[in-house]
Amino acid sequence: MIELKGVTKIYGGKVKALDDVSLSVDDGCIYGFLGPNGAGKTTTIKLMTGIIKPDSGSVLVNGLPAMSIESKKNIGFVPDDPNVFLRLKGVEYLSFMADMYEVRSAEREERIRELGARFEMSSALGDKIQSYSHGMRQKIVIMGALMHRPRVWILDEPMTGLDPKSSFELKKMMREHAELGNTVFFSTHVLEVAEKLCDKLAVISEGRILYAGDMADLKRKADTSLEKMFLEMTEHA
Numbered sequence: 746m747i748e749l750k751g752v753t754k755i756y757g758g759k760v761k762a763l764d765d766v767s768l769s770v771d772d773g774c775i776y777g778f779l780g781p782n783g784a785g786k787t788t789t790i791k792l793m794t795g796i797i798k799p800d801s802g803s804v805l806v807n808g809l810p811a812m813s814i815e816s817k818k819n820i821g822f823v824p825d826d827p828n829v830f831l832r833l834k835g836v837e838y839l840s841f842m843a844d845m846y847e848v849r850s851a852e853r854e855e856r857i858r859e860l861g862a863r864f865e866m867s868s869a870l871g872d873k874i875q876s877y878s879h880g881m882r883q884k885i886v887i888m889g890a891l892m893h894r895p896r897v898w899i900l901d902e903p904m905t906g907l908d909p910k911s912s913f914e915l916k917k918m919m920r921e922h923a924e925l926g927n928t929v930f931f932s933t934h935v936l937e938v939a940e941k942l943c944d945k946l947a948v949i950s951e952g953r954i955l956y957a958g959d960m961a962d963l964k965r966k967a968d969t970s971l972e973k974m975f976l977e978m979t980e981h982a
């Protein structure tokens with residue numbers, strides 16, 4: 746469960762990226778966060794993961810302040826840019842993440858095998874990340890984020906650059922994780938991705954939440970198409 750209450754974020758004293766945002770992300774469902782470029786999705790995610798502080802308002806993850814180490818331990822975070830630690834080999838990066846999140850060595854080997862197989866990355870783990878394609882970098886970052894079996898998944902535009910097989914596999918994993926009663930929150934600027942994948946959805950534009958609720962309700966309300974409704978919503982913001 747992630748809860749934002751009255752959150753405002755202003756960059757450099759001028760750019761109001763978020764304006765009085767309140768949002769409740771329930772467990773047990775896939776929660777999508779949809780909005781055009783520059784809407785404030787990444788800023789919201791950085792607040793949820795405790796990377797940045799709000800100027801006002803509160804951010805709680807399972808009741809813990811997002812800035813606390815205890816909260817961060819519960820989170821698996823996939824950032825929007827997968828260009829991390831390029832000089833490390835894939836397996837070194839995964840071990841590093843396992844160290845950071847205090848995963849025991851027997852468990853980490855099993856986890857590396859399991860994730861390597863699911864993402865078809867086993868044979869690439871001995872190579873340096875700088876030799877990876879964008880999609881492979883995306884995959885290694887996702888694997889790293891899941892090493893410690895976090896309850897809360899927060900993914901910033903996770904499908905970008907993934908091939909169909911990996912994208913399918915990730916969506917399946919998100920579904921399984923949500924069905925176990927966990928938190929799965931992801932952002933996207935692609936309507937089709939949101940429409941297909943999420944049970945609940947929040948729409949953000951220019952730092953304000955325009956809609957938050959069930960995907961099914963939104964579909965019912967859209968008298969024409971979801972795309973037209975989304976365009977109108979974000980235009981009038």
Ligand SMILES: Nc1ncnc2c1ncn2[C@@H]1O[C@H](COP(=O)(O)OP(=O)(O)O)[C@@H](O)[C@H]1O
Binds near residue numbers: 761780781785787789
């Ligand atoms: N570090 C930063 N410094 C100044 N402005 C920023 C910074 N990060 C984001 N912004 C601005 O805040 C707004 C929201 O950005 P962001 O949260 O990245 O949107 P999204 O992820 O939805 O594309 C944009 O206007 C963006 O230019």
Ligand SMILES: [Mg+2]
Binds near residue numbers: 786787788825901
């Ligand atoms: Mg973003």
